[in-house]
Amino acid sequence: MMDKVLFTLGPTAVGKTDISITLAKKFDGEIISCDSVQIFKGLDIGSAKVKKEEMKNVPHHLIDIVSPNESFTAFDMTEAIKEKIGVIYARNHLPIVVGGTSLYVKSLILNYNYGGVGVDEEYRKELKEILEKEGTEKLAKMLEKEDKDAFEKIDKHNPQRLIRALEIARFKGEKKTDEKIIDPLVFALVLDRQKLYERINKRVDMMLESGLVDEVKSLLDNGVKKDSQSMHAIGYKEVIAYLDNEISYERMVELIKQHSRNYAKRQLTFLRGMEDVNYVDVENKKEISSMEEKITRWLNG
């Protein structure tokens, strides 16, 4: 018996939070956030984290679970989500996975097997030096020696993936072969591109008004490293560049908006490549209500 899990996906700023909370209320659900930035403690404004009062007493999971100096991978996330699904089922509630981090969602739905190799700072540093001196070609050659299979599949121009592949090759983890445990119903919330971009731009302005710059300052004051995974997030890296006097305030605002728009575009591309996705136009009331009907049928089916 597979657990039914509801997914509400969609690009940034489309309105996933509100709709998910409404659905949770209606179907006795609990929300599992599937977001690579909201997991970090203290990254509130820039990640558009739900506020306590907005939750309307719906339990939210996997928000604020990692310190901003730590790393967190797709493997960690899928494991954490699977565990939460179990917990929520034990309470007889419906798990609702909400998020924009496409790879995490995909690996959960398709039940990808990761091995659980963590991040090794020492080895990474070594590899980054090789990258700087000898480029991606050298890393690709190294990978060919270490792991022929991985070498054949990988994008040889992509330094990040090469480094990670080498790391995995060196510290081979155990590959789990879990049974598929979920029966998903997947919705993707979408909106006309132009309107989505306008929402994104407006939301960035709001984040800045709410004190995004101060949030970043206080994270740095509290010892968060600029090169940590969390500080690579959109809205954080740009503020850091501004605080370091690399760019003007205006340029920073422009860049945060632009990067958010690019991100939304990539999310949409990723969604297009996924199977069994039900698209819902958030401006179309009919589509929203037919979404609820579909959920009812699926729960009773």
Next chain:
RNA sequence: GGUACCAUCGCCAAGUGGUAAGGCAAAGGUCUGCAAAACCUUUAUUCCCCGGUUCAAAUCCGGGUGGUACCU
């Protein structure tokens, strides 16, 4: 009003007679391990307009239009 300089993709631009570099933006895409990351692909039959010279013009000449600077 006069003189000089300039006018190349949404923006910044290279190109001074031989058939439109590059960067940014945009769009499309990749995706089983940093994924709000990283990477890949595409994008001016045409150079403000009109006419001329030439085998050949974004490049030279004349006129027009627009901009900038200085002079009056």
